[in-house]
Amino acid sequence: MPATVPEVPDDRIRARQRQLAGDLRAQILAGDIGPGERIPSTAALTRRYAVNNMTVTRALAILKAEGLLTGHKGRSVVTTGRRPAEIPAAADRPPGGAPATVGEVPAPAPVAEALGLDRDEPVLRRHHVRLLDGEPAELIWSYYPLPVAYGSALTEADPLPGGAPAVLAALGHPLRRAIDRVSVRPATVTELIALRLPGDVPVLRQFRIGFTDGDRPVEVTVMIKAGQRFEIRYDLPVPPG
Numbered sequence: 001m002p003a004t005v006p007e008v009p010d011d012r013i014r015a016r017q018r019q020l021a022g023d024l025r026a027q028i029l030a031g032d033i034g035p036g037e038r039i040p041s042t043a044a045l046t047r048r049y050a051v052n053n054m055t056v057t058r059a060l061a062i063l064k065a066e067g068l069l070t071g072h073k074g075r076s077v078v079t080t081g082r083r084p085a086e087i088p089a090a091a092d093r094p095p096g097g098a099p100a101t102v103g104e105v106p107a108p109a110p111v112a113e114a115l116g117l118d119r120d121e122p123v124l125r126r127h128h129v130r131l132l133d134g135e136p137a138e139l140i141w142s143y144y145p146l147p148v149a150y151g152s153a154l155t156e157a158d159p160l161p162g163g164a165p166a167v168l169a170a171l172g173h174p175l176r177r178a179i180d181r182v183s184v185r186p187a188t189v190t191e192l193i194a195l196r197l198p199g200d201v202p203v204l205r206q207f208r209i210g211f212t213d214g215d216r217p218v219e220v221t222v223m224i225k226a227g228q229r230f231e232i233r234y235d236l237p238v239p240p241g
Contacts, residue, residue, distance in 0.1 A: 006050035018200075020059035028068050028079050035081030039069065065198035066228050084231040085132055089180060096099050101127040102157050104146070111220045114209045115148045124149040126164070129194070132229055136195050139224040148173060148218050164219065165210075173212040175219065179206040184227065195226045202227040 011019055028034045042049070060077055063069040071077030106120035117123065130138035142164060144154055145177045153160055153167050160167055165175050186204045187195070195203070203224050210219035229238045 001081070007048045016049060017055045017058040017062065020045060020051070021062040022054065024063060024070060025066070028063070031083075035078055036078055037101040038076045038078050062160065062199060066201065066230075067198075084229055085137075086231045088232070088234050089232050089234045099128075099159065100157050102155060107143065110207065111222075114207075114220045115145055115217050117145065122146055126154065136175050137226050139191065139194055139227040141214070141222045143222075144218065168210075168212070168218060173216075173218045175210045175212060176215075177211050179209045179211075182232070183207075191224055197225075197226060198228075202232060206232075219239060 008019070008023065008053050010016060014022070020165075024033070024039060033039060040061075042053055042056050045051070045059075046053060049055070060071070064071070067080060067082045069077050070080050072197055075091070103125060104122045105125045107115065107117050107123045109119050111117075111123065112119045112121060118182070124146060125141045126144075128140040128142075130140060132138075148168075148171065149155055151222045152171055154164065165187070168175060175179060184202050185205060186200065187197055189196070197203075204227050205225040207220075207221075208221040209217050210221070212218045
């Protein structure tokens with residue numbers, strides 16, 4: 001008997017259940033399968049991917065762990081309607097109302113380079129954890145040169161009224177522009193545990209440099225976002241043609 005030819009080819013890299021989960025995830029997050037809609041039946045998925053029922057069950061378990069699907073034995077599986085939170089890039093600041101862990105640390109190499117400091121020169125670091133729906137969704141570290149932060153509210157763990165930009169402005173260092181470097185990579189062990197990631201979900205890394213007057217860097221913020229929880233929106237001006 002000839003082997004079944006799948007409608008969706010095998011990428012020969014990932015386990016077949018992860019390929020199936022990836023395709024369904026893309027359809028759900030794009031809205032092609034809307035909130036509360038049934039996903040294709042197990043029979044349809046086994047034919048489409050030329051897999052057995054157990055492979056389909058494992059794929060659906062991946063998406064249930066990510067909060068994208070819900071269902072019970074003997075009943076249809078539907079989408080939960082959970083979508084990534086949309087965040088405007090320009091307004092994506094560490095939460096002013098969240099308590100912070102604050103202390104002096106040696107500047108990591110990329111931070112030192114961005115701030116124009118010697119490697120391992122002491123800087124002030126503020127660390128936040130952003131929650132979504134009561135769950136950790138983002139790890140945030142903000143770094144400041146000691147001459148900028150010394151003696152200010154930035155050195156305190158209390159929430160910052162108006163956030164760090166307001167404090168910097170009051171100190172005479174208003175933020176005039178910022179550069180974002182955005183990348184995607186697999187999570188580290190520490191990130192996977194801290195963000196409670198459901199398996200091999202990638203993280204979105206933003207490395208932001210904030211500049212004050214004279215184009216002087218005064219703040220570096222590193223944001224590690226759970227990849228399945230966020231979309232970043234950029235509103236970009238279009239130059240005249």
